[in-house]
Amino acid sequence: MDKLALDIAHFLAGSLVLVSLMLLYQDRLPALLNVFAFQAIILALSVAWQAYVQGASDLYLTAAITLSVKAIIIPVALHRMIRRLGIHREVETAINIGPTMLAGLGLVALSVVVILRVTVNADVFAREDLAFALSVVLLGMLMMVTRRNAVSQVVGFMSLENGLILAATGAKGMPFVVEISVAFSVLIAFIVIGIFLFRIRERFDTVDLEAMDDFRGESR
Amino acid sequence: MIGMPSSGEGLILAIPLVTAVILIFIPNYRISAGLNASSAFLSLLAALSLFIRTPEPGPYLLVDDLNIIFIVLNTFVGFTASVFSASYIAHELETGRLTKTQLRFYHAMYQILLFSMSLSLLANNIGLMWVAIELATLTTVLMVGIYRTHEALEAAWKYFILGSVGISLALFGTILVYMAARPVVGEGPDGMVWTVLIEHAASLDPGLLNLAFVFLMLGYGTKVGLAPLHAWLPDAHAEGPTPVSAVLSGLLLNVALHAVLRFKLLLAANPGAIAPGPLLVTMGLVSLIFAGFMMYRRKDIKRLFAYSSIEHMGIIAFAFGMGGPLANFAGLLHMTMHSLTKSAIFFAVGHIAQAKDTQNIAEIRGLTVSHPLLGWGLVVGVAAIAGMPPLGVFMSEFLVVSSTFARAPLLAIPLVIGLLVAFGALMLKVHGLAFGEPTGVSHPVKASYLPMIAHLGLVFTAGIYLPPPLVTWFQHVAVLLH
Numbered sequence: 001m002d003k004l005a006l007d008i009a010h011f012l013a014g015s016l017v018l019v020s021l022m023l024l025y026q027d028r029l030p031a032l033l034n035v036f037a038f039q040a041i042i043l044a045l046s047v048a049w050q051a052y053v054q055g056a057s058d059l060y061l062t063a064a065i066t067l068s069v070k071a072i073i074i075p076v077a078l079h080r081m082i083r084r085l086g087i088h089r090e091v092e093t094a095i096n097i098g099p100t101m102l103a104g105l106g107l108v109a110l111s112v113v114v115i116l117r118v119t120v121n122a123d124v125f126a127r128e129d130l131a132f133a134l135s136v137v138l139l140g141m142l143m144m145v146t147r148r149n150a151v152s153q154v155v156g157f158m159s160l161e162n163g164l165i166l167a168a169t170g171a172k173g174m175p176f177v178v179e180i181s182v183a184f185s186v187l188i189a190f191i192v193i194g195i196f197l198f199r200i201r202e203r204f205d206t207v208d209l210e211a212m213d214d215f216r217g218e219s220r
Numbered sequence: 221m222i223g224m225p226s227s228g229e230g231l232i233l234a235i236p237l238v239t240a241v242i243l244i245f246i247p248n249y250r251i252s253a254g255l256n257a258s259s260a261f262l263s264l265l266a267a268l269s270l271f272i273r274t275p276e277p278g279p280y281l282l283v284d285d286l287n288i289i290f291i292v293l294n295t296f297v298g299f300t301a302s303v304f305s306a307s308y309i310a311h312e313l314e315t316g317r318l319t320k321t322q323l324r325f326y327h328a329m330y331q332i333l334l335f336s337m338s339l340s341l342l343a344n345n346i347g348l349m350w351v352a353i354e355l356a357t358l359t360t361v362l363m364v365g366i367y368r369t370h371e372a373l374e375a376a377w378k379y380f381i382l383g384s385v386g387i388s389l390a391l392f393g394t395i396l397v398y399m400a401a402r403p404v405v406g407e408g409p410d411g412m413v414w415t416v417l418i419e420h421a422a423s424l425d426p427g428l429l430n431l432a433f434v435f436l437m438l439g440y441g442t443k444v445g446l447a448p449l450h451a452w453l454p455d456a457h458a459e460g461p462t463p464v465s466a467v468l469s470g471l472l473l474n475v476a477l478h479a480v481l482r483f484k485l486l487l488a489a490n491p492g493a494i495a496p497g498p499l500l501v502t503m504g505l506v507s508l509i510f511a512g513f514m515m516y517r518r519k520d521i522k523r524l525f526a527y528s529s530i531e532h533m534g535i536i537a538f539a540f541g542m543g544g545p546l547a548n549f550a551g552l553l554h555m556t557m558h559s560l561t562k563s564a565i566f567f568a569v570g571h572i573a574q575a576k577d578t579q580n581i582a583e584i585r586g587l588t589v590s591h592p593l594l595g596w597g598l599v600v601g602v603a604a605i606a607g608m609p610p611l612g613v614f615m616s617e618f619l620v621v622s623s624t625f626a627r628a629p630l631l632a633i634p635l636v637i638g639l640l641v642a643f644g645a646l647m648l649k650v651h652g653l654a655f656g657e658p659t660g661v662s663h664p665v666k667a668s669y670l671p672m673i674a675h676l677g678l679v680f681t682a683g684i685y686l687p688p689p690l691v692t693w694f695q696h697v698a699v700l701l702h
Contacts (some may be wrong), residue, residue, distance in 0.1 A: 025686025052444065065375055118427035120401075127398060137392060155379065167395045174398050176347035180391065185349055187384060190358065194377060 005053045006125055012046035013132035015168060017108060020139040020159055025097045027083050029151060033075045036155050040071035050169045058171055062181045066165065070158060077192060080170045082151060100146050107138040129170035136163030145210050150195050155185045158188055227275050229283050232265035232291065232338045235259055236305070240331035244324055247449060248312055252327045253306035259331060260299040263338070265296040265564060266429050277415050279359070282344030285697050290341045290478050293556055297563050298334045299468045300671035304567045305330070306464035307668040311574050312461070322366055326461070333359045333467065335376035337475045346394050347412045348519060350387065356472060357383045362567030364460035368375065382442060382452040390439025390479075396432035397486070401422045417486060425556065436483045437499055446537055447507040450530050457526035458579065459588030462570030465522055469529040470563035474555060477533070479699065488543075488702045502539025506535030521572070524649055525565055528605060531642050532558040538635065539620045540635035544657045548698035551618035557612040557679055558605070564675035568594055571667040573654075586658035591665065595640040595654050597672050602650040604679050606643045612682035664694055 019039040026032040044067035051059030111134035119127035140160025143152050163182050168177045239259035246252040270291065281293075309326070312318045318326070333356060340352035361383065364374030394412075401411040404420045412418075417424070442449040457465045484496045502605030511531035518524040532670050536558065539551030571594055572587060573579050604611040617639060624632040 057250070114431070118431050119425070120427070121403075121425055124482070130396075130399070134392070137388070141385065146382075150377075157381070157384060157388075159301065160385070163375070164388060164391050164395070167392060171395055171399050171402065174395065174410070175409040175412055176345075179351065181348070183354055187354065190361075191380065196379065 003041055005049075008086060009046065009053065010132075012042060012049060012102045013129055013170070015042050016041075016046065016162065016166060017135045017139070019134050020136050020163075021101070021104050021108075023143060023159055024100050024139065024146075027097070029087060029149070030079065030188055032152060032155055033078050033082075036159060037071050037075040039159060040075075043165060044071060046166060047169045056173070061178050062165065062169065065178075065181050065185060066162075069188070070162070072160070074188060074192060078151060078154075081192075081195065087149070088152070102144070104139055104142055107142060108135040111135045111138055126170060126172070129157055130167060131168060133167035135165060136160070139163075143176065154188075154191050154195065156192070161188070164203065182212050187212060226342050228266050228269040228273065229281050229342050230276055232263055232295065233335060234339070235263045237679065238257065238333040240328045240335065240648040241472050243327040243331060246324065246327075249309065249323050251321065252324065253302075253309060255328060256327050257299065257302040257306055260295070260302040260334065262269065263334065263596060264292075264295040264299045267292045277344050279409065280343045280345050280348055281411055282415060283342065283645045285693070285700060286481070287341045287478065289552065289556070289693070289697065290474060291338060293474070293559055294337055294341065294471050295334075295685070297559055298337075298467065300674060301463050301466045301470070301563060301567075303668060304466065304570065304600060304671045305461075306664060308461070308463055308570050308574070311666070315574075317367060318461075325361065329359050329363050330463075330467075332470075334382050335365070337471055341478055344414050344692040345409070345412050346397060346414060346417070346482075349357060349390055349414075349482075350394050352686075353476065353479065353507075354387050355441070355477065357387060357443070359465065360460075360472060363464045363532075364456045366461060367459070369459070369601040372459040374461035375452075379452040382449075386439045386440070386442030386449065388601055389435045393432045393435030393439055393483075396428050400428035412483060414486075416529045418489060421486050421489035422491060424486075424490055426490055429490055429668065433483055433487050433494070433496055433499075437480060437496075437503075440479045440483075441503060444480060444537065445507075447510045447530060447534070448628060450511075451508065453530060454526040456524045457529070458520050458522040460532070462522070462566055462573065462658070466566035466570075469526070469559045469566060470559040473529065473533050474559060477555070479534065480537075485571045485701065486538065490675065493623060495654070497541045497543050500537045501631065502541075504536070504538030505536045505543055505638065506633070507531065508538065508638035509534075509558070509634060509641065512638050512645060515642060515645035518649070519581055521569055521581050521584065521653070522566075522579055524581065524645075525562065525605075527557075528642065528646065529562055530584075531638070532562070532605070535617065535635075539544075539623075542620075542624060542631075543702055544623070545695065545698045546619065546623040547627075548701040549694050550623060552694050552697060553682075554613070554616035554620060557616050557682060560675045561611075561613055561679050563678070564672045565598065565605060567672040567675070568601055570596045571665045574597065575663050575665045577663070578660070581653065583660050584653050584658070586654070586656045588654045590658035590662045593669055594665070594667065597669065597676065599650060599654045600680075601672075601678050602646050604676065605638060606646040610680075610683040612679040615673070615683055615686075617674060626635050648690055659671075 022035050026035055044063045046062040047059055112131045114130040115134055137160050140156050143156030147153050167176055243252050270283050270288055334644045336352045336355035340349050343349035361376050361380045382695050398411045399415055405416055445453040487493045511527045515527045529652050536551050536555050539547045575591055576584050604613050605615045607617045607633050624635055635681050
């Protein structure tokens with residue numbers, strides 16, 4: 001890979017981490033969904049760039065799936081859903097934005113330190129790409145634990161998964177990348193339909209997971 | 221991709237898949253329940269045929285001495301659970317808890333679950349293994365939520381979110397393994413084929429392998445139900461249909477454990493990598509002690525036995541973590557005994573919950589008086605799972621404890637404490653359930669006791685006499701496992 005190709009790949013992967021950090025402080029659901037769609041577009045660009053650089057034409061398919069499913073279909077569906085549920089107001093955060101951002105920065109530092117130490121023998125691109133990917137994965141997990149609302153947890157999960165796709169496409173010649181991205185799309189579709197069904201059937205008064213915990217069969 | 225249909229491993233995969241498609245279109249529940257059971261039986265026969273002719277490992281599928289134990293156990297319990305399911309489901313249909321459409325869906329999902337578990341066990345490709353475990357997760361989520369009650373949907377949702385995060389972490393680990401393999405075996409599909417990986421294990425980058433194992437352990441460990449990643453397990457067991465609880469406890473946890481063992485082997489074969497044992501030992505002990513204490517406070521009968529599953533997966537993980545021929549042998553034996561006993565208990569519990577219209581432990585009393593066969597079946601099952609001699613679980617637990625005393629006496633102390641705590645909890649609960657004056661509603665049950673009796677009979681026999689060929693086989697695999 002020549003210098004310019006490497007720089008562009010790094011630029012895209014780095015942007016993905018930045019957008020993951022942006023996701024952390026969005027306190028309104030519509031804005032959260034827009035930022036997520038933006039992240040998906042960057043991921044699609046990054047995957048397409050990898051497809052071009054590696055000459056792996058099947059990765060274009062992954063890029064197309066990412067763009068159509070995660071940048072368009074899912075955000076549009078979720079936008080409609082939150083409007084119908086009447087929850088396009090605020091995102092309830094379990095802990096404050098300040099500490100969350102600090103924790104997020106800590107996680108990025110952690111993943112860079114861990115990956116760069118561990119992969120001294122691997123090639124330059126792979127290890128730096130992996131550091132970015134692990135950051136995105138950990139930031140997605142952080143978002144899942146700090147948010148209480150089901151929709152924002154799903155966004156957290158999808159951003160986690162964006163990190164996985166980044167890692168998979170960065171690993172040159174990895175088989176099954178397309179299959180895995182399809183499998184994940186199915187998984188996400190199930191989750192989204194799940195939230196939708198919960199509400200449509202009016203089983204829950206809220207999609208707030210904390211309220212759901214009360215229905216557990218046991219008192220703890 | 222699935223392989224030649226003429227071979228045993230191809231049949232194990234093809235039979236459930238074809239049956240699932242047929243089952244979607246059969247409205248009559250008697251026919252579909254019968255088809256479900258006979259298809260599971262055919263899968264068992266196909267699995268047994270692997271003993272006669274073990275196929276060569278291909279790029280996608282692999283049959284070796286390790287996974288053949290898992291496959292035979294899986295198809296056997298899959299078959300007996302389908303027989304139990306037939307009588308259980310008939311009752312659910314009568315009481316209107318399930319509609320006919322849901323039932324068609326249920327049977328198709330049951331077969332797809334068997335398919336995905338076999339695929340994951342047979343996979344020679346770590347990517348394929350991951351996809352199969354994801355499919356198994358999805359189908360069980362749908363089955364857990366099938367009653368559409370508040371609690372069932374909540375349990376399914378929780379299982380879904382935690383399971384998804386778990387398999388995401390496992391995927392990251394899988395990618396890391398590929399990256400470790402790429403410089404050695406080259407780009408492309410070979411980097412994910414397990415037989416190729418294990419062949420080159422010594423020359424893989426140890427740093428990447430260590431990191432990969434942490435992710436794989438956390439990811440697949442979630443599916444094994446090891447504490448502190450177990451939160452989904454009690455809910456999923458308690459709220460789904462009981463045949464699904466039996467399959468979850470008896471089989472799906474083993475499938476995830478099999479994945480962990482495969483990667484443990486990979487690490488063990490690399491001199492530079494960390495020893496995977498201590499991580500397994502720690503998580504195993506934490507699960508054992510935590511679940512032991514949690515059992516005292518359970519009010520729901522299915523939740524009680526779900527925690528008991530966490531406890532036993534802890535013991536198994538501990539045994540495999542200790543390693544060495546004796547502990548591995550004990551781990552394999554304990555896994556087999558736990559699968560048989562726990563599914564037998566769930567068979568009994570399923571009918572008990574139907575007979576008493578409740579899963580609340582406090583409302584179930586005097587089962588040995590009101591339903592002698594069910595009551596005594598439960599007593600024997602619980603005695604077995606608590607580790608009373610001369611039943612099979614006693615023997616495997618005894619082996620785990622004695623091999624630990626011989627090698628690391630300090631670790632044996634928390635192990636024995638955990639076992640005793642769990643023993644006490646089970647005895648306390650079963651006493652109230654089985655003895656005393658029967659209270660509350662009590663329906664007669666049209667149960668098929670055969671699966672329960674067959675399992676308990678096997679566990680009893682194993683406690684007294686293990687056939688020498690089986691012992692030789694387990695010993696052979698125990699040595700392979702390091």
